[in-house]
Amino acid sequence: MKKKSIAIDMDGVLADVEAHLITYFERDFGITILREDIQGLTEEEAFHGREKVMSVLNSKDFFRTLPVIEDAVESLKLLQENFEVYIVSAATEFPLSLNEKIEWLAEHFPFINWQNIVLCGSKSIINTDYLIDDHPKNLDFCMGKPIMFTAFHNAKKENYLRVNNWKEAVAVLKEAV
Structure with missing residues (x-):
């Protein structure tokens, strides 16, 4: 299957x-x-x-030195047991970020295959069963089921299924299996 x-x-x-x-x-x-x-x-x-x-x-090393959100690493490992996981980032808006994001992912998420990393301009091309994103502008084009990850800038948005952290995200997706 x-x-x-x-x-x-x-x-x-x-x-x-x-x-x-x-x-x-x-x-x-x-x-x-x-x-x-x-x-x-x-x-x-x-x-x-x-x-x-x-x-x-646009500062050098800004994206390379980002802290990891709590429970993200463990959650993606769990999700990989039942899902094909892709990391998708609209990175081309910040050209310095391309290499920094690849290095960051290699350090913090080495279990994600390079073939499952998509650095793009518009996420409207992404066709997966689920999209977890913090920006409604990306979720608006989701071809599958959109899931909004809570962030300061989307606190007043109510258009999508919302998860506040990685434990909630895993719980929602476990129900989908």
Whole structure:
């Protein structure tokens, strides 16, 4: 029997971009940002404008040094038992990130085969049974079942099945087997 497939976003789902942005903003701009103060805001609203956000996201090593979201590694190992797991990242918007993301995945998720890593521009080309992502703009094009991973910028969105962490994601997907 063929396994069902899952596409999993990297930034904000496997990698804690929110925590990293907060650290960078304190270090680079002297601006202290608290997680609870940015719930429901866009990246630009939370992080003082598009220009500042883009300067941080285009910094060398930003994507290479992202912290891993709690339970992500163990959860993907569990999911691989019953699903074909793909990591999908809209990485081409940040050209410096391409190599950094591959190195990051190799370090933290060495059990994910290189053939199951998709770095793209638009996720509208992805055709898997499930897509776990933190951005509604990516879930809008999901050809399978969309699952929204909670992040500060989607806190007010209610269009999709929501999971708040990896334990919840695994529970939802175990029911699908």
